[in-house]
Amino acid sequence: MGPSVPAHLPILDLALADDPAQRPALLNQLRDALFDVGFLYIKNHGVSNSTITHLTSRLPALFDLPSDIKADLSKLNSPHFLGYSGFAEETTLGQKDLREQFDFATELPVVYKPAAEGRRNSASSNSNGGSTRDFSQLYWRLRGPNQWPPEALLPGFRQALETYHDALQALSYGFVHLVEEAFGIPVGTFDQFFRSDNRKMSSDDPRLVSDKPAPASTKLTYLPPQHRIKLLKYPPSSNRGQGVGAHKDSSGWLTFLLQIGQEAGLEVLAADGETWIPAPPIDGTFVVNFGNAFEAATEGAVKATVHRVTAPFPSSPARYSIPFFQGLPLDMTVSEIRSYMPLSVRTLRRQRENDDANNNVDKSSSSSTTTTTTKTADTVSSFLDARWDALGESQLRKWIRSHEDVGRRWYGDDVVKYYVG
Template sequence: MVDQEAHVGLPILDLSDANDPVKHTALLDQLHDALFNIGFLYIKNHGVAEETISNLASLLPVLFEQPPEAKASLSKLNSPHFLGYSGYAEETTLGEKDLREQFDLATELPVVWSPSANSTSQDRESKSKRDFSKLYWRLRGPNQWPSEGNVPGFRKAYTEYHDALQELSYRFVHLIEEAFGIPVGTFDAFFPSPKSVDAAGHKYVPPQHRIKLVKYPPSPSSGGDEHDQGVGAHKDSSGWLTLLYQVGQEEGLEVHVNGEWISAPPIDGTFVVNFGNAFEVATEGAVKATVHRVKAPMSISNARYSIPFFQGLPLDLTVSEIRSCIPESVRKLRRSVKLGPSESVSTFLDPRWDSLGESQLRKWIRSHEDVGRKWYGDDVSKFYLE
């Protein structure tokens, strides 16, 4: 049997070591190194049941093989929340079309946005008095679901996967806190349960995590050319951290480390973890939001599927507030080496995007201009596209 881990250039952390008093410290040392020097890693023995993963992964071919009219009925153009289906080459990264199709889903939550500044939440699970008139609250809302007849069992499989990844992401954040040397639970205030929000109140509205279900079709013309863009080179801007499950054995993910592109191939039983722009900026560049890309599949017959989970943060949170939770000793760990243009600290440093809600609205309108213009208007879209 081939040892899949033997020649991978990224660290592979065994999360079961967190339960071993002898190995726990070594695990934190590994995580510390990955956080501050690489920004990408694999995790294994993560606690998510294989059945939970396979139940969703096995439905992806069926999901994408629905009739064109069924997929079109779930178009993102139907959703001010940018949730739903995007066809081949309908999403843009760095001005180039991504050669993939995808379904964007999220934590199933009701609409809270209202155009009236005097209104309060329409979320019946929330009794808190908040102003939901800011335009970025319109990002938050329910999914578009495929019909049970077309994709039997999909909603159940998706919900179980979402809930398992949400729990794993919270456990992983606790390990990060330990690796930082700050109290476990420091960031818990950013992740209140929707059912725990009451009039007494949490400071923030619970976040909406997002999951993409992605298909990269076979590309018989692909010869490794730079323009064979499954997804262009980018840093993740959709959340705090990303947990990626790569379905099957089709390769394509590449990570920019120390000036070189290295492959991050699928490894059975693992998730790939990387960190978002907000994480990088909140630590003043100490934790790396590493640039990565996906090349179009080389296969002439096999599609590549993947399932990235983006751990969300409250839209009413600011990067400055996150930074205030992170000790100066952590922020000082930023590497002294000069970073290349694609690795510079992100536009979150622009005070206009300190608000996570504003930065997320900007991200989605720039990725899906047609959806932005339909639901937010030409003037708003023009502002965020500049």
């Protein structure tokens, strides 16, 4: 028999972390969700309802901005792929996604420098340890400031989005600590990915803070990453087509998705490689899933699960959602990330497969299922291709493949051909 298919995704109550007697059960739940599904809901997450509603209440007005204002905010104006994309301007699996969106990110200055000037820049000028860094690498051009709508047309929007960004950033850092604890990794191991010093990161919510000390570490040699936020609108579709096609997330370490309202659409591919599990909106929750880098770093112990979104029915209201993608340093490589992961974690998948074989699991069924899942994954992501071992390279490739017009404008036809061909 093949892998069992759950009827729904697990829901983890982070309030259990407050109780020493219940915390182990929460960590076991988290570990199972990481290993078996790669998708889960979290509730009692500590992000205030006011922080959420101050942003979500402004989404209709944002998407109703005049066409000329949206054009002024177009991604075509940004080498960082930040700004507005109109309906069906983004592609997944070669098909148009039936949605419109605004992309924002951690507000950061430009660091990219053309050729000779870029090689003269050193990391010491950016507070990251004094080692030299070549800022002429094209992927550094992804890093830069947002395009903001005029305050007069959308009062309070920027403040609402930056407050939400900061809350999700804190939640993501604290949740990473829970992931570390669930896998028996020293808490704070991955802090080096996100900060330029050795201070322990946590959410202000104490339920996300482990009492285990962070490990001693040397000062970072990475620039702190730029996290990204998408504000998405899925209008009703006459054929309920592809809101966004089947894919794995390649934009970061973890994704925290806020689904707004009651309109369903998100579906998650089960381990059998065939069944789609619905992931409808649940009040007071975020949906959490794991990116390709996490799967690669754990050698498959943590699943980066394929998922898709169908567009709403013609008679349904528009569907809004906000994914937050926890970023990683652009100059890290997959190999370097894996070096932070204990061998005990990286061998978990192989241990499970060996246990299944020893328990007389039907090998032919398991093999067939694995092939189906792998084929699906291969069609939606080449993240593990050795050519894209540098995260910056894989990110630049992802953005150019999704928005070729932006790529051609800012990076040129030869670069687009290299990454798309």
